[in-house]
Amino acid sequence: MSDLTELGIAQIRDGVAAGDFTAREVAEAFVAKVAAAKSLNAFLVETPDHALAAADAADAARVAGDLKPMSGVPIGMKDLFCTEGVPATAASHILEGFTPQYESTVSGKLWAAGAGMLGKLNMDQFAMGSSNETSAFGNVISPWRRSDGGNTALTPGGSSGGSAAAVSARLCPGATGTDTGGSIRQPAAFVGISGIKPTYGRCSRWGVVAFASSLDQAGSMARDVTDCAIMLGSMAGFDPKDATSLDLPVPDWAGSLNGSMAGKRVGIPKEYRVDNMPPEIDALWEQGIAWLRDAGAEIVEVSLPHTKYALPAYYIVAPAEASSNLARYDGVRYGLRDLPEGAGLQDMYAATRAAGFGPEVKRRIMIGTYVLSAGFYDAYFTQASKVRALIARDFEQAWAHCDVLLTPTAPSAAFGLGDKSSDPLAMYLNDVFTVPSSMAGLPAMSVPGGLDGQGLPLGLQIIGKPLDEQGVLDACLAIEQRAEFVARPESWW
Template sequence: MSDITDLGVAALRDGIRLGWFSAREVVDAFIVKVSRARTLNAFLVETPDHAIAAAKAADAARAAGEVLAPLAGVPLGIKDLFCTKGVATTAGSLILEGFTPPYESTVTRNLWDAGAGMLGKLNMDQFAMGSSNETSAFGNVLSPWRRSDGGNATLAPGGSSGGSATAVSARLCPGATGTDTGGSIRQPAAFTGIAGIKPTYGRCSRWGTIAFASSLDQAGPMARDVRDCAILLEAMSGFDPKDATSLQLDVSRWEDGLSASMRGKRVGIPREYRVDDMPEEIDALWRAGIDWLRDAGAEIVEVSLPHTKYALPAYYIIAPAEASSNLARYDGVRYGLRDLPEGAGLQDMYAATRADGFGAEVKRRIMIGTYVLSAGFYDAYYTQAQKVRALIARDFEQAFERCDVLLTPTAPSAAFALGEKSADPIAMYLNDVFTVPSSLAGLPAMSVPGGLDKQGLPLGLQIIGRALDEQGVLNAGLALEERAGFTARPDAWW
């Protein structure tokens, strides 16, 4: 049998149930793998005891002849944006260094109730603000991938869920939680050759998940393939009365509904996603994706999303505005960092704490957000951006009158080197050009790996679906996955 750590969520779940190996064997193998890959800086906190406890419970239940929970004994990585009771949670920021929540986020509680264990907390861009994992206060996450040109440039794993992407791609865990505000599940999934889905806004509770932009943030799974994403999404989702934006809907059986047939389905190709200077490799993969879905039985139609060009500027008004409000709570009074210079007053403490605790990108977005919400500019910027958001949502509604799902590239390039774009915020923000529109509209969207570029780096394809049609998105993703036949994995240089 292959190494246990080469197996995904479904294979581990089934193997534990059938007695092919014990849950303890699984966990021990991943604990060793995590300990040997610290060079990648994917984990901020390792929690082997949590994973071992879940494994012991799974093995005991099986020995007693009990029906096992859906994820019994499966070890996962948890993005450090989810509060975990008794385990440090920092959101990748110094301002929360040392914060240990006395409560559990709803998403992680759902996973533990399903029998999963936690291998540790995963590194991330500070407060989920970033596209490369370079804004973390605790050091860059390194992508496990390297270019095939013989150079030794260290690549970005994408962001903000870069720790999750690296951990899954490097086989440090079979699956992980991520969060997606403007593409932070999908872009890192594309960069590291894994699958990731952002569900419809409200599918997963935001309670206990540290907020960046409340009207955009949504939790979702990152895993080796589409089936594993479906399994994890079932466990993570569900109505939560503690979250006012949570959808009061039954959780669908997405895994049972998986089908790679697209017969009778129409796939829309938005003409506005053919951006200037798109690399030929991205365009070629997109054309291949169209052919794969046509081969699966789909009808291909061209659609228009005319306000797409305004999505990125609207997002970078709305998201910072919400961030400036959400991050006001970090003042050094109740939890986290407190910087109190000798003889300083309350306002001085606020200023010193935030100056030392927040990173440059967080400060940039707070200042942008405060500016667009100010009395003189609220209507000129924030109100107009919300109007654009409504138009973008209407564009999608009209497009879905002609098709069932949309197919686009996930990102405008393969992974770039660390430091390559960090000096130019606009160039960094442009990484979200294909993912932001569906986030503004609150729609489900998924990235699946489609191939490699000429440097041997992964490229992803994105499926966008109607609100609440995660099944349609997963099925289209499965059709792509089966035809792409993506089996590449990074060489273990670390």
């Protein structure tokens, strides 16, 4: 039998349904692959029993004629999602020892759809980071290496770096991610896979450890557009436990996929042509334009004039919300407690947070607390909120001229671990192309487009109108069909 770990979500689902192989055979193959890849540090917790139990249920469902949309598909779960009876740390020491007694809505929907869990995936601590270097449990290593033969350890991107590395290395056919300012799309671009952030509110945030509540959104990461559509369809849906959840039916995105762009207009935002853009990124963007034109699209230039303010506004709004959300980690009810001898309550709070939060999380909490303080709230947070509204208005005006937008996903290919960790501003600039759509709550997706001169993946991003995940997926499929991206990392781990 061929290596079952080479199969994607659709191939596994269809193969199990056809009886070509059993779900248990698939699960056993991936469980073994995960166990043999510890050097990537992609998984924080391995849950083979969960994957095998779901596989046995899928095989029984096939016999009974009761297969679900993802029966037989084992996936990875980003450690931001609470899963009943399995530790959830958000990659932070402050949540060590916390085992949820409840299931997040998204993970519960996936289990109901027949999927099984191979384990919890490493990530940037509390989803704060763009390189997976802020995890309290060590860096995730990208499975990719530069073609010059060097052994420099590369970032898989962040914050969903464990998800990206695991899918790219064939440790799982798909994985959940969360995207606050680009944390699904940027890592997907860095490792040559696809990843979609749906419209804000499409996927419930209930049971997902919060970073910035008005921005956080769960999405799917997989090897191709079809697999992302299948998985997202099982994740999305209304949840009364989440006040921001959209009470709308979930379309059959996978069943409606169409790579034709005939009659569609694709906008090219002129403000995304940033200074000092690497020639390879610009060349890929031009290639993407040519591919979509070949698919039947009309290409138009559009303007998003407030784009240049998106990144600074994001790094006010997101830390402010993080400062509020992370105040609950105080050592009283769950997780880490650091109680020095003779200490009072305030001393315990301070000691617990000092020991439990990493440097990047502390930095963002301090920024957020500062911009929310009495003397600076209007000067910073109120102004950033106004800018956010202007960014959303820019997109609304652009939709009068186009159906989707095409941009690069990230300003570079993957960089070496440690290359930017000493310069927070350089790290934050990784999100320059992904943050604006997050600020506006729009659906957006990254799809691999090619390789740079060092043989590393580069991604293209499609941004769509609110609730138009189908348009985003279709445009990405058109690119995928023409890019014919089949590159994969050579196994060294």
